[in-house]
Each structure stands twice: as structure tokens, then as C-alpha cells.
Amino acid sequence: GESVGLHLPTLSVQEGDNSIINCAYSNSASDYFIWYKQESGKGPQFIIDIRSNMDKRQGQRVTVLLNKTVKHLSLQIAATQPGDSAVYFCAEKGNTGFQKLVFGTGTRLLVSP
Amino acid sequence: ETGVTQSPTHLIKTRGQQVTLRCSSQSGHNTVSWYQQALGQGPQFIFQYYREEENGRGNFPPRFSGLQFPNYSSELNVNALELDDSALYLCASSLDPGLAGGNEQYFGPGTRLTVT
Numbered sequence: 001g002e003s004v005g006l007h008l009p010t011l012s013v014q015e016g017d018n019s020i021i022n023c024a025y026s027n028s029a030s031d032y033f034i035w036y037k038q039e040s041g042k043g044p045q046f047i048i049d050i051r052s053n054m055d056k057r058q059g060q061r062v063t064v065l066l067n068k069t070v071k072h073l074s075l076q077i078a079a080t081q082p083g084d085s086a087v088y089f090c091a092e093k094g095n096t097g098f099q100k101l102v103f104g105t106g107t108r109l110l111v112s113p
Numbered sequence: 114e115t116g117v118t119q120s121p122t123h124l125i126k127t128r129g130q131q132v133t134l135r136c137s138s139q140s141g142h143n144t145v146s147w148y149q150q151a152l153g154q155g156p157q158f159i160f161q162y163y164r165e166e167e168n169g170r171g172n173f174p175p176r177f178s179g180l181q182f183p184n185y186s187s188e189l190n191v192n193a194l195e196l197d198d199s200a201l202y203l204c205a206s207s208l209d210p211g212l213a214g215g216n217e218q219y220f221g222p223g224t225r226l227t228v229t
Contacts, residue, residue, distance in 0.1 A: 032216045043115075043203050043220035044156065089155050093216055098169030099146065099207060101218060103155030 012110045019077040021107045023090035028071060032093040034101065035064060035075045039086045047075070047088075077109075085111045115139055117206050117221035125227045126194050134189040134224045138206030144168070145187040146218060147179060150201040162187055163210060191226075199228045 013019050025033070031052045036044035050057045050064045050073075057064050063076040073090050087108050091101040116139035126132050138145050144163045148156035158171035162181035176192040185206070191198060202225075205218035 034217070036220075041222075043117075043205075043222045045115075046217060046219060049217060091155075098161050098163070099144065099210055099216055099218060100158045100161065100169055100171065101146075101148075101156075101205075102158070103148075105153070105155050 009105070010108045010110065012112065013080050015080060015082060015111055015113050017080050019075075019080045019084070019109060019111075021075045021077075021088050021090075021109065023073040023075075023104055025071050025073060025090070025092050025102075027092060027094050027102070028068070030092040030094055030102075033064070033066060033073050034091045034093075035062075035073075036089045036091060036103075037084075037086045038089065038106070044089060080109075080111050082111045082113055085109055115206075115219040115221065117204060117219055119202075119204055119221040119224050121224060122222070123225045123227075125229065128194055128196060128228055130194050131190065131192045132194060132226060134191075134202050134204075134226070135186065136189070136204035136206075136221060137186045138204075139219055141208070142206035142219075143185050143209055144207045145181055145185065146205045146207070147187070147189045148203040148205065148220075149173070149198075150203055150223070152200070156203055159189070168210075194228045196228050199226060201225050 034049045035047040038044045048059045087106040091103045118137045146161040147159040150156040160170040161168045165181045180188045201223040203223045205220045
């Protein structure tokens with residue numbers, strides 16, 4: 001079956017620290033992965049994506065790492081800021097013919113000043 | 114902001130009633146997906162519309178139905194509401210599935226539905 005799970009429901013860090021949010025997925029046929037940030041009362045906001053033919057992709061202050069061998073995905077946030085406080089979801093696009101995203105339950109990131 | 118809009122923002126309905134939620138996609142996007150997000154959970158895929166036709170469906174019963182219009186806006190209809198239908202309903206728009214970038218889905222703010 002399809003499932004995307006997260007190891008830690010809550011991650012607390014100090015402002016300026018680097019944050020790492022982890023995600024495990026079960027569908028080895030998934031070819032595309034996305035990280036979303038969701039603030040209270042808002043819809044998920046696209047952060048960064050990665051295709052299955054890549055191991056690493058970098059954006060502004062964020063890096064996504066994909067390890068297909070162990071079916072693991074991580075989001076690294078450099079110099080975490082209070083504005084980064086939110087729930088973070090990883091999602092995978094399965095091997096169906098349409099863009100169905102399978103989401104995990106999310107990790108709450110709390111950044112203290 | 115993504116440019117995806119949804120209405121209404123909040124809605125309260127009684128069990129057994131019917132509800133229609135609306136979504137306007139981002140300019141240039143012809144694909145709309147609907148998701149249900151229960152409190153404390155990740156979004157769950159309901160279905161997707163591409164060029165006015167349903168292009169895929171998740172594990173939701175037939176009382177969840179939808180439409181897509183020629184301008185690519187979309188509606189989600191839910192009949193015979195149940196208490197467990199209380200959730201945040203999200204729509205996401207994306208480019209043509211066959212194009213580069215077609216996998217990226219951009220979400221609206223959602224409609225909070227409460228069924229009493």
C-alpha cells in the first residue's frame with residue numbers, strides 16, 4: 001500500500017540552528033517528492049521538490065535529500081528563523097497515471113527566538 | 114500567495130445536507146485536485162480534474178463528486194453529509210500533467226467544513 005510517514009511529530013529548535021525533518025515512504029515506484037509548509041489556517045505552501053533520479057536538491061536555505069535505498073527523504077533548513085515555525089509535510093507522487101499526492105501526517109517545527 | 118482561491122472560507126452544515134465548495138485555479142493551470150484534511154492529519158486525495166473530466170480518484174465514496182468548468186475552475190459536491198466529513202477541504206491546481214512542472218501542485222487556503 002501507499003504510505004508516507006514521519007519519524008518525529010514535533011521538532012523544537014533555537015533560532016539560527018539548522019533543522020532536519022525526516023520522512024519515510026513505502027512506495028518504491030514513486031517518482032516525485034515534495035515538501036510543503038503549512039501555517040495555521042492556511043493551505044500547504046510548496047517549498048521544494050525532487051525527482052527520483054536525483055539524490056539532492058537545494059533551494060534558498062533549504063535542501064532536500066532523497067535516499068531511495070532506504071526510502072527516506074529529509075528536509076534541511078539552514079539558519080532556522082521564527083517564521084519557519086509551521087507543520088511540514090512530505091508528499092510523494094505514486095505510480096498512477098495522474099498527479100495523486102500521498103501525504104504523511106506532518107512534523108511540527110517550533111523555532112524559539 | 115499561490116493565486117488559487119477557494120470559497121467559502123468556513124461553512125457549517127447539518128448531517129444529511131449537501132454542500133458545494135468552489136475553487137479557482139492559478140492562471141495557466143488546467144488541472145485541479147481536491148484533498149480532504151482532517152484535524153492533525155495530512156491531506157487525503159479525493160479526485161483530480163483535467164480538461165473538465167475526472168482524471169483519477171482516491172478512496173472516497175460516490176457521494177463526493179466534482180465538476181470542472183471551461184475556465185478550469187472547479188466544484189466539489191458532497192451529498193448526505195456525515196459528521197466525519199468535518200475537515201479542511203483543499204484544492205490544488207497544476208499545469209498539464211504532460212508538461213515539465215506538471216507535478217507541482219499549488220494549494221488554495223481551503224474551506225473549513227463543520228458538520229453538526
